[in-house]
Amino acid sequence: MTSALGSVPAGSGTAPRPGGADPQLPVRPHRKRWGRTARWVGWLWVLPALIMYGVFVLRPLVLTVQYSLYRWNGIGTAQWVGFDNYLTVFTDRDLLKIITNAFVLIIFFSFIPVALGLLVASLVRRITTGPGGTLVRTVLFLPQVIPLVAAGIAWSWVLSSNGLVNQLLRTVGLERVTRPWLGEFSTALPSVGVIGTWIMLGLCTILLVTGMSKIDPSLYEAARMDGAGPIREFFAVTLPSLRQEIGVCLTVTVIAALASFDIVYTSTSGGPGIQTTVPGLEIYRLAFSQRQVGLASALGVVLMLLVLVCVLPIQRLTRGEKA
Amino acid sequence: MNLTSRSERVSGRIFLIALVVVTLLPFLSMLSAALQPRGTVPTGLAWPSDPQWGNFVDAFTAANMGALLKSSMLIVAGVVPIAVLIATMAGFGLGHLRVAGGHLAFGLLLLGLTLPFEAVVTPLYYQMRDLGLLNTRWAIILPLIGLYMPFAVFWMRAHFTNVPRELSEAARVDGSNTWQLFWRVHVPLARPAIASLTILLFLWTWNQFLLAIVMVDDATKRTMAGALGAFQGQWGTDLVLLCAGSLLILTPTLIVFVIFQRQFIKALLQGSVKG
Numbered sequence: 001m002t003s004a005l006g007s008v009p010a011g012s013g014t015a016p017r018p019g020g021a022d023p024q025l026p027v028r029p030h031r032k033r034w035g036r037t038a039r040w041v042g043w044l045w046v047l048p049a050l051i052m053y054g055v056f057v058l059r060p061l062v063l064t065v066q067y068s069l070y071r072w073n074g075i076g077t078a079q080w081v082g083f084d085n086y087l088t089v090f091t092d093r094d095l096l097k098i099i100t101n102a103f104v105l106i107i108f109f110s111f112i113p114v115a116l117g118l119l120v121a122s123l124v125r126r127i128t129t130g131p132g133g134t135l136v137r138t139v140l141f142l143p144q145v146i147p148l149v150a151a152g153i154a155w156s157w158v159l160s161s162n163g164l165v166n167q168l169l170r171t172v173g174l175e176r177v178t179r180p181w182l183g184e185f186s187t188a189l190p191s192v193g194v195i196g197t198w199i200m201l202g203l204c205t206i207l208l209v210t211g212m213s214k215i216d217p218s219l220y221e222a223a224r225m226d227g228a229g230p231i232r233e234f235f236a237v238t239l240p241s242l243r244q245e246i247g248v249c250l251t252v253t254v255i256a257a258l259a260s261f262d263i264v265y266t267s268t269s270g271g272p273g274i275q276t277t278v279p280g281l282e283i284y285r286l287a288f289s290q291r292q293v294g295l296a297s298a299l300g301v302v303l304m305l306l307v308l309v310c311v312l313p314i315q316r317l318t319r320g321e322k323a
Numbered sequence: 324m325n326l327t328s329r330s331e332r333v334s335g336r337i338f339l340i341a342l343v344v345v346t347l348l349p350f351l352s353m354l355s356a357a358l359q360p361r362g363t364v365p366t367g368l369a370w371p372s373d374p375q376w377g378n379f380v381d382a383f384t385a386a387n388m389g390a391l392l393k394s395s396m397l398i399v400a401g402v403v404p405i406a407v408l409i410a411t412m413a414g415f416g417l418g419h420l421r422v423a424g425g426h427l428a429f430g431l432l433l434l435g436l437t438l439p440f441e442a443v444v445t446p447l448y449y450q451m452r453d454l455g456l457l458n459t460r461w462a463i464i465l466p467l468i469g470l471y472m473p474f475a476v477f478w479m480r481a482h483f484t485n486v487p488r489e490l491s492e493a494a495r496v497d498g499s500n501t502w503q504l505f506w507r508v509h510v511p512l513a514r515p516a517i518a519s520l521t522i523l524l525f526l527w528t529w530n531q532f533l534l535a536i537v538m539v540d541d542a543t544k545r546t547m548a549g550a551l552g553a554f555q556g557q558w559g560t561d562l563v564l565l566c567a568g569s570l571l572i573l574t575p576t577l578i579v580f581v582i583f584q585r586q587f588i589k590a591l592l593q594g595s596v597k598g
Contacts, residue, residue: 041501045416046428048409049472056447056469057435063446074449120342123335138584139343142350144591145580146573147530147548153555153569154349157356157562158367164352167367202346205339207592259439262532262548266555280441280533287445288537300442307437 067297074293085298095299098277099306101189102258105278106310108193109200109257114249117204121212122230122238140202148199152266155195156182159267182268188275195263200256204249211245212238247318251311258307279303350570357382357567365562375563382567385558390543391550392575394460395529398546401464402528406471407521411513413472414479415505419486429480435473440533443470448537462538463546467531471524482516483509519590522583529576547572 068085072078089095143151158164159181166178181191215237223233239246261280264270270277270285279299286296348368356365358374361381382388417425451462486509494504510517528546535549542553551572558564580587 040423042416042420042422042425045420045505046413046422046425049413049476050428050431052409052465052469053432053435053472054469056450056466057438057443057472058431060443060446060450061435061438063450064443067446120335120338124339134584136339136343137588138581139346141580141588141591142346142577145526145576145587147532147551147576149530149532149548149551149555150569150573151349153551153565154353157566158349158352162364162366164348164367198346198349201342203591205342206588210592255437255439259441261441265532266552280439283441283445284533284537287448293445296445300439300445303439304442307439311437 064297064300067293068301070294072293073291085295088295089298089302094274097274098279098282102278104189105193105196105257105260106254109196110250110253112197113200113204113253114246116201117208120205121208122234124209137206140206143199144203148262149266151195151199152263156267159191183272185272185275188268188272192264192267192276195267196257200253207245207249208242211242215241243318247314250314254310255307353566353570356562357570359563361563378563378567379571382564382571385564386554386568387543388571391547394544395547398460398463399525399528402467403521403524406468406475406524407517410472410475411479411517413476414483415509418480418483432473432476436477440470444533444537451538458539458541460544463534466534467528475520478520479516482513518586519593522587522590
């Protein structure tokens, strides 16, 4: 209970008074009362938030775990099945493919935006502060602001047979490559990934460029003096200095990839087949169309754990000691 | 040496401009499709010879935009003020008053920070059904407040942890109680943090899709994003109208974004850094 500035716990009778008053003066009664009880009364401040969190997050979370141990159609009586639902999640071919899909999306949602963002950041170093810079920032943030659903609809049009992508390909004479990108088995998942890249790229670029502008220029001068080329410079100066920003980008985008729902729902509904189905979509389907609440819940628990397993190491690696 | 760095800068600029163009193209492509005559099959990006601005009027009526706007605003009005208030209070209690055992409460909240909504949406549905709230806006409002708590409290606590405790000591000597202290001293000081949080929660609520389609069947009682899902289901084959409707549904967020652009970008950057 001591603050950074070293004041003695309140109510102990010797608390230094602000304004340099004599610390030996007896403390007024209301201060004494505050010191003893406030730490408990303080819970009243936290309680409303905790209640909402408890009722609408913790309780459902516990229930998800409970449901996952039963076979239940949402209406009739539930039947205890132990870990059968989890067994299904980890052995069913389709479900495994669906989980794999989410990991493939990480490449597009996380790795590509961070790599491209780093490239732009190390070349630009800082976005100009003038109106041009503001414009660039504003535009690059647009995909973050619009509903993901709208991004899904926009891109399903851009990637359709008559869409912009095929139009551009035709203009440069690549007629034979044109196809309904979201409709074909081989291209559907990467195409959904491209939508994710489009959404995340601006955020990552701006985060990284902002981080970049905080790096001390003398570090680069020193590197150049030592005869480092642009590539060595990148690995010796840029990458270590941006560790925290890279960690943030990876955390945000990996969660977005694993828990994706909106984009897939509107652009492909998971098709063709289950080619682009992701865990989030499958949970929705299992729970609300197929009435397999138990299996949906098991998949939900697995999804939650997958997110943690992916995000915690990123946090540990990049937050730890900042270089 | 100067020369290489200059050519690097130029290629950086080119990359940046390319990024801007790629970001804008889907919007332009949608706009060009939305302006084609109804019933035609548009191609990628072609400015129509006779732009049909009337399509937006049709889409406005077809999507029942007036009702949608009202519904989204009601949901935002139900979620954001309460969520911001109770998160600010909790952040104050945990970060400044440092209640006994506060770290336990905080740890519990941290659990929810990376939680995908999909993991709790099923039990939430049955919970809302048992409360008789399905197909009402409450079924979106109440869970959202709860689901925002981990981030919102984390955010406000981070602010209050950095406020010097001497500030409260001084106010206490003046004889104000904790409640007055909170409203007169700490809330005014926390305004930037509160503003950023408000912007983020507004955006997340407005764009919330999953809860909207699970809890509410009637599109006119959903959020904007949820309504767009229904609009797509209904008009998915009429590409011209779908594009016009999507752009209309985008517009309110875009307007708010352009007005509060500076604060928005700051909030989003800080939000992702802290989240």
